Amino acid sequence: MLRNIRVLALFMGVGVLAGLGRAEDETFFHMQWVHPDNEMAYYIVDDGEGRWLPSAQGVSMFALGFEHGYTTPGEKARRYRTLSLSGHDSGWIEAPVTVTGTVTRAGNPLKADYRLSPDGTPAGSGEDFYLPLRDAYDKAWIEAGLDRHYALDRVELTADAEGRFPRDFDLEITVDGGEHWNVVPKARFLHFPNPGDATVVVRLNGVVADGVRLVTFHRDPEADGSYALALGAMRVIGDREFRFAADGLTEREQACWNNLWLIFGEAANEIHDYHNPVWPTDRPYSGGMLAIFSSEWALWNAMKMAWIDSKWMPDWIDTIRRYPITDRGYIYLTPTEDRHLGHSRHYAGTAIYVSAVSHYYLMTRDRASLEEKSGVDGLSILEKADRGMGLFLDELGGRSGLVTIDDPELQGLPESRSANYWDGWPFGYQSAYLNAHVYDALIRYADLLEALGGEGRRAKMMRTAAARMKRRFNQTFWNEAKGRYIGWIDARGERIDYGFTFLNLKAVDFGLAPPERAGRIMAWINGDREIADDTSIGRDIYHWNIAPRSTTLSAESTGDKRFKLFHGQAVELGDFNHASWEINAQNGGMILFTSYYDLHARLRVLGFDNAMERMRAILNEAARTELRWMPITPFGVGTPVGAVREFPESGLVPFFFIDGVMGIRPIPEGLSIHPRFPESWGEVTVRDFHFAGRTFDITASHKIAERTIEPCGGQGLCVRVPAGVESRLSNPASRP
Numbered sequence: 001m002l003r004n005i006r007v008l009a010l011f012m013g014v015g016v017l018a019g020l021g022r023a024e025d026e027t028f029f030h031m032q033w034v035h036p037d038n039e040m041a042y043y044i045v046d047d048g049e050g051r052w053l054p055s056a057q058g059v060s061m062f063a064l065g066f067e068h069g070y071t072t073p074g075e076k077a078r079r080y081r082t083l084s085l086s087g088h089d090s091g092w093i094e095a096p097v098t099v100t101g102t103v104t105r106a107g108n109p110l111k112a113d114y115r116l117s118p119d120g121t122p123a124g125s126g127e128d129f130y131l132p133l134r135d136a137y138d139k140a141w142i143e144a145g146l147d148r149h150y151a152l153d154r155v156e157l158t159a160d161a162e163g164r165f166p167r168d169f170d171l172e173i174t175v176d177g178g179e180h181w182n183v184v185p186k187a188r189f190l191h192f193p194n195p196g197d198a199t200v201v202v203r204l205n206g207v208v209a210d211g212v213r214l215v216t217f218h219r220d221p222e223a224d225g226s227y228a229l230a231l232g233a234m235r236v237i238g239d240r241e242f243r244f245a246a247d248g249l250t251e252r253e254q255a256c257w258n259n260l261w262l263i264f265g266e267a268a269n270e271i272h273d274y275h276n277p278v279w280p281t282d283r284p285y286s287g288g289m290l291a292i293f294s295s296e297w298a299l300w301n302a303m304k305m306a307w308i309d310s311k312w313m314p315d316w317i318d319t320i321r322r323y324p325i326t327d328r329g330y331i332y333l334t335p336t337e338d339r340h341l342g343h344s345r346h347y348a349g350t351a352i353y354v355s356a357v358s359h360y361y362l363m364t365r366d367r368a369s370l371e372e373k374s375g376v377d378g379l380s381i382l383e384k385a386d387r388g389m390g391l392f393l394d395e396l397g398g399r400s401g402l403v404t405i406d407d408p409e410l411q412g413l414p415e416s417r418s419a420n421y422w423d424g425w426p427f428g429y430q431s432a433y434l435n436a437h438v439y440d441a442l443i444r445y446a447d448l449l450e451a452l453g454g455e456g457r458r459a460k461m462m463r464t465a466a467a468r469m470k471r472r473f474n475q476t477f478w479n480e481a482k483g484r485y486i487g488w489i490d491a492r493g494e495r496i497d498y499g500f501t502f503l504n505l506k507a508v509d510f511g512l513a514p515p516e517r518a519g520r521i522m523a524w525i526n527g528d529r530e531i532a533d534d535t536s537i538g539r540d541i542y543h544w545n546i547a548p549r550s551t552t553l554s555a556e557s558t559g560d561k562r563f564k565l566f567h568g569q570a571v572e573l574g575d576f577n578h579a580s581w582e583i584n585a586q587n588g589g590m591i592l593f594t595s596y597y598d599l600h601a602r603l604r605v606l607g608f609d610n611a612m613e614r615m616r617a618i619l620n621e622a623a624r625t626e627l628r629w630m631p632i633t634p635f636g637v638g639t640p641v642g643a644v645r646e647f648p649e650s651g652l653v654p655f656f657f658i659d660g661v662m663g664i665r666p667i668p669e670g671l672s673i674h675p676r677f678p679e680s681w682g683e684v685t686v687r688d689f690h691f692a693g694r695t696f697d698i699t700a701s702h703k704i705a706e707r708t709i710e711p712c713g714g715q716g717l718c719v720r721v722p723a724g725v726e727s728r729l730s731n732p733a734s735r736p
Contacts, residue, residue, distance in 0.1 A: 026099050028067045033082035033090050035060040040271075040285075041084040042189065046092070048076030052198045056186030057285070058275035060084060065275070069103030087191045107153035107237040112144035114234070128160060129231040136219055140229040143213040145178065149251040150238035151208050151258070155187075157200040157234055164230035165194050168218040171202055173209035175255040180624045181213065185287050186269045205268040206243065208255035212236055244657045247682025256622040257654055263288040263626060264592075264643075265304055265651035278312060280645040286630055289648035293319045295333050295349035296340065296421050298356030300593075300649045306363035307658060309690035314369075317360070317381070320353065321374045325384050329391030335376070344417035347396075347405055350388045351437040357385045358444035362451055362666030365692040365731075389445055392438045393465060401465075401472030403435050412490030414562050422502070422550075424563050424579065424586040430489040432477040433503055435469060440510050442466035450668035451731075473512050482531050483520035485513075496562065499534050499552030501525055501541070502594045508601035515605075522605045525598070535581065536588065543582075544590040544641065546618045546627060548598060554581040554588055563587055578635040591642035592627065596652035603660055608676050611660065618653065662686055662700060663726075670730045675700035675723040684723070688716075691729065 031043050041060040045053045047068055055064055060082065070076065078097045082090040114123040116131045117140050123129055129142050152173070159165040171187035174180060187202050204212075216229050244257050262268050267277040270287035277290035291301040293316055305313045322335040331350040332338045340346045361370055370381045379387075392398040396405065405411075405428050410419040412428035419428045420437075427433050446462035449455035477485045479497055484504050486497040504525065508518045523529035525548055530537040535554040542548055555563035563586070565579050581588040595618060602611040621627060627650070629643045643650050658664050661684060663674035671691050677684055679702040689696045695716040700723045707727040712718035721727035 026097050026101065027069050027103075028065060029095060029097070030063050030065050031080055031082070031093075031095075032063040033060050035084055035088060039084040039086060039088065041082050041088070043080055043082050044193070045080045046078065046198065048078045048097070050198055052195050052200045054189060054192070054200065054202060056269070056275075057085070057188065057271050059273045062274045069101075070099040071102055071105060073099045073102055075099075081193075083189075083191050083193070085190050089191070089193070105153075105237075107151075107239045110144075110146055110150055110236045110238055112146055112236055115143045115145065116229075117141040117143070126235060127233045129229065129234070130160070131229040133219070133227040133229060136221065136227055137217065138227065139215065139217050141172075141213045141215040142229065142231060142234055143178070143211060144234060144236050145211045146209070146236070148240075149175065149208055149210045149242075149255045150236075150240060151206045151242050152204040152212065152236060152238040153206065154204055154237045155202045155212060155214075155234065156237065157195075157202070157214070158232035159195055159197075160230045160232040162230070163194060163196065164228075165192070165200075166214070166216045166229065166231065167192055167220055169214055169216045171204070172213050172215055173204075173207055174211040174213075175209055175252050175259070176623050178211050182626050182628075184269050185271045185285060188271075204238075205262065205266075206258070207262055207269060208242060208258045210251070210255070241687060242685075243687050244654070244685075245687075246657075246661070246677075246684040248677060248680060248684070252623060253616065253619045256619040257657060259626065260619075260622055261651065261654035261657075263628075264648070265654055266290060266308060266310075267648070267651075276312070278315075278648075282645075283630070286645040287628060288644060288650065289646070290651075291316060291648050292646065293334070294340075295320070295323060295331055295353045295356075296346055297352075297649065298349075299352050299359060300652060302356040302359040302363070303655060304648070304651050306360055307689055307691070309695075317369050320356070321369075321372065321381050322376050323353070323384065324377060325379065325387055328395050329387040329389075331384055331388050340418070340423060344409060344419065344423070345407060346418070346420050346423075347391075347407070347410070348420040348431075348434050348437050350391055351434065351441040354385045354388050354441040355437070355444045357381055358441075358448035359666065361448055362668070363691060365451075367452070385445065385448075389441065389462070392441075398438060398465060398469065401468035402430065402476055403438050403469075404430050405434065412488045412494075412496065413492065414560050416490075422500075422586055424555075424565055424584065425487065425498075426490075426562055426564075427488050429491045430476065432473070432485050432487055432507070433500075435473050435477070436503070436506055436510055436512060439466055439469045439473065439512060442469065447666075447668050470512055473507075474514065474517070478517065482524075483517075483529065484524055484531075485521075497553070498555065498558075498563075499531070499536070500550070501548045501552065502550055502591070502597065505548075505594060505597035505601045508604060509597045518601070518605045522601060525601075526606070542617075543588075546621050546629075546643075547590040547592050547595040549588050549590055550586050550594065551588055555579070556581060576634075578633060578639050582640060583633050583635070584639050585642045589640040589642075591647065591649075592629075593642075593647065593649035593652045596649075596656055599653070599656045599660055603676060608678060615656065658686060658689075662698065664689070664698065666691070667728075670728050672726055672728055673698060673700065673719075673721050674726040675721070677723060678702075679723075681723075696729075 038059050038061050040057045042057045043055040076097050078095045079092045081092050114126050116123045168190045171184045172181040242258050267288040267290045271281050271285040273281045324332045331353045333349050373380050392403050396403045409417045410428035416426040416428050420433050442462045443466050446459040449459040479486050486495050487500045488496050504521045507513045527538040534552040536552040585591050599611050629641045663676050665672050683701040685699040687697045696719050698719045700721050702723045704720050704722045708720045
């Protein structure tokens with residue numbers, strides 16, 4: 001069985017294993033098992049205190065960094081083993097540890113109503129389960145129904161008195177009393193060894209549910225040839241401490257909102273090929289991701305990682321420090337590529353890099369990381385951001401208020417290449433998308449300069465340039481007849497407009513659209529104002545329900561064949577293929593993160609209740625499917641929808657709780673908190689919010705008269721602020 005399989009135990013320091021970025025200590029160590037076929041496999045750690053802790057699956061050749069705190073000090077006979085999906089078992093590998101520091105286990109055992117499938121037979125107090133089954137493949141489960149929703153820390157399982165334990169099983173959760181069940185991806189196990197007297201602890205990382213069940217789908221026969229589901233105990237551990245809590249939401253809605261963040265924000269319970277959340281996983285395990293370390297994703301990375309103080313943030317900072325920059329100021333998309341997937345230069349990436357650096361600093365006040373010189377070119381992140389702004393202001397005409405791309409490959413023509421994230425469209429020459437992001441970068445960079453101190457004159461210059469760009473943007477890109485912004489003007493002077501919802505929503509959110517124009521845009525996207533020539537009008541714009549279509553005019557309708565894909569083959573529009581209307585996410589399909597800008601645009605123009613009506617539509621679908629959408633087309637690829645896998649930006653949708661509902665944003669002076677919700681919402685809380693090296697639980701309510709700050713739990717601070725007005729936490733150079 002183990003022939004040609006190599007097992008490696010790696011106990012190495014920082015930087016030896018790419019992407020792990022943490023030194024070994026008594027709570028953290030590395031494991032790696034190399035299989036010649038690179039099978040998917042999971043690890044089990046025996047912590048030496050009677051607990052088995054299984055990991056999520058990942059490709060066997062990649063190392064796993066495993067973290068576990070101990071409840072008692074001393075010498076621990078820690079060990080681990082690895083099991084592949086085809087049944088290869090490494091056997092136990094010794095990894096002893098001496099423990100000096102200890103932790104307190106989170107959560108409490110929850111009272112549950114235990115039932116057995118398929119008819120819901122009551123099963124007592126959570127111990128000594130036995131269910132006779134017809135055959136080896138008879139699906140069966142043990143369900144633990146909870147009296148309300150809880151944030152689940154873990155499920156603990158033991159073998160029964162006769163030593164029986166499920167061989168193949170997974171854990172599923174429900175948020176609606178059992179109407180819909182969804183698998184927790186990391187809690188899927190095949191060929192699980194019998195734990196004997198040990199307790200199997202499956203970590204759930206705070207997933208919110210009102211029920212959890214253990215599901216088996218294959219089992220070995222009993223001694224007499226019969227089949228049964230047998231288990232000693234099933235204990236569900238959790239508490240009522242939701243990361244996002246709001247009296248104005250139902251418990252189901254709170255559960256869905258929290259779980260969307262766990263899936264698409266932190267990706268804590270997902271399966272990742274490389275055992276890290278910055279790399280996607282292919283079917284059938286495609287799920288949420290934390291980040292993609294490309295400059296086009298840089299701002300979204302900063303937004304998602306800074307407030308949770310992600311352990312992956314130092315790796316990201318080190319990566320963007322190594323991005324090369326040209327003499328003109330164009331910043332590469334990765335440390336090795338100046339082109340997106342080797343195809344085209346994305347000038348928007350440079351503007352987004354600047355925005356990301358600004359957000360990172362304002363959230364962390366980590367000046368040292370931004371001033372550290374790169375070992376590649378000797379430049380710091382701050383120097384690259386400054387030169388990046390110079391690209392737009394000095395090289396591409398930005399001081400006039402309008403950036404024009406002079407790259408001959410990016411002229412916005414049918415034969416031109418793409419120039420931004422939306423890589424099926426040749427946004428180029430005078431691009432509304434690029435100009436919008438340069439405007440955003442100018443505003444954010446001005447904030448950064450003010451926060452750094454001593455840069456007031458330059459900050460004022462950036463704000464002046466931004467005001468000029470706003471004027472020129474509206475003069476250049478507004479389509480009065482259709483009441484929306486066009487995508488770009490090509491080098492021949494043709495104005496290109498396919499009803500780019502994503503662009504118009506960003507323009508509203510960024511503050512580029514004056515109130516009257518913002519109102520017309522939202523009336524169009526909301527379906528209240530129809531544009532006769534468009535392919536999609538009215539309610540059909542939300543054909544996908546959880547986000548608007550990316551475009552409302554089909555790429556095929558004009559005959560100029562500007563929309564094209566470059567991945568692997570040329571696409572001729574007019575044929576029915578994976579670039580066709582509703583078959584491709586960029587041509588009548590949708591990408592989930594657009595809803596983040598939709599929600600903010602609604603909040604700005606149509607008000608809080610309207611934004612929440614849209615969010616509730618998303619949460620209702622999340623209760624059924626968790627938005628794990630990757631539909632199959634006639635061409636066998638999931639191109640109509642962008643949500644899972646290489647779309648970590650989907651995490652912006654639940655992030656709306658932070659900067660939309662709670663109105664939290666970093667400013668030069670510190671942290672601004674301006675909750676927008678109505679009085680009927682009662683109290684709203686976000687927990688474990690990291691800002692400038694401190695951790696806060698922030699609660700807002702209309703019943704709170706003034707801001708208060710006091711210690712609460714460990715090193716954290718509890719902040720209570722009035723809703724409807726702005727409160728501030730001061731610059732962290734002094735205590736708030």
